Amino acid sequence: MSLVQPRNLNGPYGARYDGAIDLGALQARHRTVYPERTRISVDGNVAAAIPFLQWWRSPIVAGFPITPATKWLEYLAAETAGDKTAVQWEGRRVATKRVKLLESEHAAADYMAGVASSCRDLIVGTATSSVGLDHMTESVRSLGASGLGNVVLVNVCRATANYPLCIEGDPSDALAHRDDGFIQVMCRGKQQIYDTLLQLPAVGLHPQVLTPTMPAYYGIKDSHRSGQLWIEPDGAVNAFLEEALALGATRSDPRDQDFLDMGVPGMGGPPGLLDGDTAMGNCVTSAWFQGFKVGQKARIQKALEVLPRVAQLFEAHFGRPGIPFFETHRLDPTPDVALVCMGPDAGTAQQMLPSIEAQTGARVGLVVLRLLSPFPSQALAHALRGVGAVGVVNNAHHSGRGHLALDVVDALAEQGSAPPVESFFCGLGGADVSQATWQLMFKTTLEAARRGRPSRRWHMLHDGLELAEE
């Protein structure tokens, strides 16, 4: 008798081991946590944790605590410890949700790889931050290349492992991990965090994408700030996810089904994927490595097509906008200048736009980035077309003009558009970005538009003050 069990090679998820987990039973025994639409006051960590309680596809999460992500884990541990998510089965209490505590972040990432590859139909997640994400790096890069779109890694942004230690939020961790292979989406506010979580697995699991996802929000400024959240009923959350997952299985686009078997059209099969299965643990030579990366890159770029489809479906279900590539405020008609930023401080700028226009007599717009990886270069350049100057707000330390500044300059250059770009650094380590700082950034960008070039390579700002010469 052969020791090798025959595999059932049916798409779109690659090799499947049907019956290993009884999905029907899992779905049937889901304990509804929110039967009705509910409005509650929560912080960002709880907003990011609730979907894992609501999805029947998420019976287990992995965790190792780190500030400021710890409450995500504590909340799920508390909610799953009691009877709220347990069922009675053959006279016994059986937990339908579990929190698996690991001995380190690295182990948590490895554990997710194990769960996610064991059953491609389950969603498995964790939350981490800063040095925790750094400690996962080895496994996270493997996950990013693995094709395991059912992994959701919540990144609670925190000034990362550079001296001095700071537990407050800046996105240097997210930006240091842009090339790990995850689809990264930045959120601000409780509702964006929750809504983003609801949508991302459908993007990551799309058979043309098959890429893990990393929703992110700023530590402290969003993780520890409470506000109101609309929670959708479990039934609606799961119905939306099923419909969104089916977007990749409709056969309306033949490439959806054929991708794993045939690879990217014109490129042959994606090397490294065994019948579409994960490449975790494979060692390849130079003969295959680059080819594998061709497939990996093609998959993550497909997110630019799939994300809007999932977002559209989300809006149809819940009446709120789905995940955009970026938010735009006062960009139509084309303003004199625009600032490009991300994270919670964008709210201050958004609220100030009318008063800035009144003060300066100029028209000013705001772009708040959401999709960080793959970076939506073409869409961004299109949105900024005709703007007299662009100011880019960087909240993370960078040795040059800033991560986002370089991305924006590249996006504009790619489209042959070259307005002056002012680069600003502020809010590093979670520092406050005051109204005076926003005023200075708008003013400096307006001057750049008049001058036709930026005044400096970059500006370091705090509370309306230039801190240092470049």
Next chain:
Amino acid sequence: MAPTVSIRDRLQRGESIDIRGDGKAGGGLVLAIQTFAVALSQTDLDVQDWPLFSSARKGANVRAYLRVAKGEVQTACLVTHPDVAVLMNEAAGDEVDFAEGTHAATYVVNTPRSPEEVAARYRLGGRVAVIAGDDLGNQFLNRPLGNVALFAALVRVTEAVEPDVARRALAQMLKKRRLPERIIDANLALFDAALERMRWAEVPATPQSDHRPKAFQGYGELPVGAQSSLRTSRRNHTAGYGRPGVKIVFEDAAHRCNGCSLCVVQCPEGIIQFEPDPAKGTLVHGANFDAYCKLCRECIAACPLDLFSEVPVVARPEHAA
């Protein structure tokens, strides 16, 4: 003087209201502000609340913020010019200017003093409200806990939420914390009493009551103790972390210090004072205890000659402010 426009009226006019509170870790400030946020969110108002996050141990200064408006609250920057400034614990008021950034605002202070006394003590002009929260805590809970009383004072002085709605929000918050029924009932009785006992006065604003801050002047030198600094303290003096009632002293009248430098190495704040001695090495002669000593006792454990010791003190160190 014209009475201060009520917070309720300003909210109805579409203004955004910023609230900031100062207190001591473990004193209930954050819970009071959180409960007020939950109460406000039962209305048509949008509200955000957040604490100033730090490695605050019991007794360290803490700060909490709340921003509320009729439309969606988008502004995310810190509250630097509060419309309502709250002082949960007067010891915290010794270390920070809880009214910083205000002028003719609304003030709520947990104190047995009168509104006029509080206005004079903290140079306040505007609507000054006081509540003897610790006394009420002792009366209803047998503990000097002023948080529920302070919450009641906020409800009454701002008039932004009806007392019965606020009372239900309080019950909900306490229930969520799985407190026994009798404790919840005692807190609700305390809430009712605090609504009655709160007093306020309209105090004329003067140039002396102007607490608007100076512009940011740059970071300057990184101070000793900055790694664990009291971020709300004026001078980053970490002595505020220490337990009250004791201090550490260095006594070496007989010049016994052997220059081993173990205390210098072990002190996490780097405050041991010494001089190089050609014969003995590092000769210790004291430490900057009053400003930076957190009472961690590392020096006591390290010294082989027992030259450091913990002694009782009656008052707080004068320089710990």
